Amino acid sequence: MKKGTIFKGFREPDIHFLPSYKFDVGRDSYDTSSKQRxxxxxxxxxxxxxxxxxxxxxxxxxCPGVRTSDHRPVYGLFRVRVRPGRDNIPLAAGKFDRExxxxxxxRRISKEIQRQQALKTQHSSAICTVS
Structure with missing residues (x-):
């Protein structure tokens, strides 16, 4: 982006936070899988x-406290100068469906809870068996 080869004309604020990917879901540790991303x-x-x-x-x-994905959400707060203009220009391509x-x-939370419960009740793995 700094070279101007992608996202021409776009800017990004300076980054002063840790990388937002790739976390173990539900944890604060970066990828501990065999891929070690x-x-x-x-x-x-x-x-x-x-x-x-x-x-x-x-x-x-x-948002380091949101641990429902292998990504951490990123947000920006901006001060924007708005000039009067036409109000017949659509603001979005579609409508956001909150429901x-x-x-x-x-669904995502339910699956994560099921996964965590399965891990708690698991007595064997591909590595060892607990009797």
Whole structure:
């Protein structure tokens, strides 16, 4: 992005947080699987404005307390200069369906709880057996 070969015209605030990927789900440790993936900054917030001073990043960070995925959410807080304009321009390509989003979150949490319970009750593995 700094070279200008991708995301032309977009900017990203300076990063002052740890890599947001690849974590063990539900834990604060980076990938302990056999793949041993390198921690990375795969989740980003980029922005673009017509005038450089129209958008000013105030905060750019991750949410280390959210452990429901192998990614940590990333967020940005911006001060944005808004000019009067037309109100007949669509703001989004589609509508956000909050109910569908909540159903997905519930399913993900349910699967994670089932996985954790299965690990607690597991008495054998491919490595050893507990009698």
């Amino acid at each position: 390198t921690p990375s900054y795969t989740d980003r917030v980029v922005y673009r404005s017509r005038h450089k001073d129209d958008i000013c990043p105030l905060r750019y960070s991750s 569908l989003y909540l159903i997905g979150i519930r």
